[in-house]
Amino acid sequence: MKNIRALFWKEFKNYFSSPVAYIFIIAFLAVTNWLFFKTFFLTNQASLRPFFGLLPWLFLFLAPAITMRSWAEEKKLGTIEMLMTLPVRDYEVVLGKFLSAFAFLALNLALTLPLVLTVALLGDPDPGPIWGGYAGACLLGGTCLSIGLFASGITENQIVAFIIAIVIGFAFLIAGENMMLYSIPSSWGPVFSYLGLGAHFQSIGRGVIDSRDIVYYISMIGFFLFLNQMTIESRK
Amino acid sequence: MIDVEHLSKSYGATRAVQDLSFRVEKGEVIGFLGPNGAGKSTTMRMLTCYISPDAGTARIAGFDITDHPLEVKKRIGYLPENNPLYLDMGIIEYLTFIASLRGIAGGRMRERLRHVVDICGLASMAAKDVGELSKGYRQRLGLAQALIHDPDVLILDEPTIGLDPHQIIEIRHLIKNIGREKTIILSSHILPEVAATCDRVLILNRGAIVGSGTPEELSALSSGGQAIVTAIRGPRDSVEAALAAIEAVDEVRHLGEDGGLQRFELLSREADAVSEKIFFAVAAGGWSLAELYRKSINLEDVFLDLTMREAS
Secondary structure (H helix, E strand, C coil): CHHHHHHHHHHHHHHHCCCHHHHHHHHHHHHHHHHHHHHHHHHCCCCCHHHHHHHHHHHHHHHHHHHHHHHHHHHHHCHHHHHHCCCCCHHHHHHHHHHHHHHHHHHHHHCCHHHHHHHHHHCCCCHHHHHHHHHHHHHHHHHHHHHHHHHHHCCCCHHHHHHHHHHHHHHHHHHCCHHHHHHCCHHHHHHHHHHCHHHHHHHHHCCCCCHHHHHHHHHHHHHHHHHHHHHHHCCC | CEEEEEEEEEECCEEEEEEEEEEECCCCEEEEECCCCCCHHHHHHHHCCCCCCCEEEEEECCEECCCCHHHHHHHEEEECCCCCCCCCCEHHHHHHHHHHHCCCCHHHHHHHHHHHHHHCCCHHHCCCEHHHCCHHHHHHHHHHHHHCCCCCEEEEECCCCCCCHHHHHHHHHHHHHHCCCCEEEEEECCHHHHHHHCCEEEEEECCEEEEEECHHHHHHHHHCCEEEEEEEECCHHHHHHHHHHCCCEEEEEEEEEECCEEEEEEEECCHHHHHHHHHHHHHHHCCEEEEEEECCCCHHHHHHHHHHHHHC
């Protein structure tokens, strides 16, 4: 636990040691606010649905941008050798990196809370979908980050890590889309729709917390972190 | 302290280390010497549990590297090849990070930080970022990091590579000081360095030990003794005969003639005694002695000899 904490802070501070973190936060807020307010006054509804609706696509690109550095840079600089010869277990390093990426994403989400305030001041929104939306965003974001971390672990090139993460994330995102479901044999349908990243997010986003959705995200995160640990161990 | 038994490691078809066995006693400083790709780094990576061996094992302070990697890692301070560092961290921040993962906290943390900053001469740089440091200071930081938990064993992979001569001497000095109380393995492909810092040298080539011993033993191995070079003014034949007649001289080689001076190289097992005898032999012959010196220990010859023999 102490090790994970030390690794967490090292990674978390690392985000802010270069301007990248600030650029990222500004970009994230600019895009989300722009897309939200673009339709907000037109639809005239006190709801955050447009905001949450675009989050999966936003996370598809933004989560890999957060994680692409995590392992790729350690490999490129050789610091991974330093890190893995310290008396730490491999899974502690994986968790430390994941949790710090998650904290950074959560910070970004927290900075969108003024949107909630705006909506609450101008109308009378239903709180269920809003808190459900944020909970779902955390789970969905965590899944995208674990995919990104895995991708970062298999290469020492950040750009390659970024692209691989997008490809994997995209595959999971469209797996549950209707267009995909129509084009595959119908017996595969339930599997694909269960694997789809987006559908679970939408059901949580309605304010309905279903244990199946939570189990889905937690097991996706666990699976990719496990793969990540395996690839890091494969150096041996 | 370190027991290595039949360690082997391959990367695909390349056999990086083959059936390596050796022992290092507590307090010994040993040097791995070998050309690039000889298996020095691979061996060190196995000892530090960064990679695991295909076959064989090693024990460090009694702990097996495959069964108890955490216990092994706790007891080793490691400076990897090329000294990788987190460039955007501060120096103290970096040392604190390493120390906390080494299980050091509280008052002991402050004490250890002060100690390593002190002995590695980093005090004047303490406020800087790692990325701002010159190569020599980075190397000191690498050493400081390896020493922070006061380990029993230090493993240093090419600790002086890329430094200027002045810095090399400083780092060497530092290693010598540390080596008084710790068991150290260091690697190098620079011969004088190993000769200057190590109690014992293992010469590696193609993943196997091709020679081992103290620097003196190894140089004796190459020429069968020590060489003395002398330049004498006199007739070549009679001088050569007189030199060959000296008891302790095994072999006399004529190196050439230069303005009436005859140059000879003499091989001898007792170089100390032989110098004076040469002087008296020259005086007795009525010739004059222009030069007389002992050739410096030449590990280079042993090294080339041993590594070439293996290749052919």
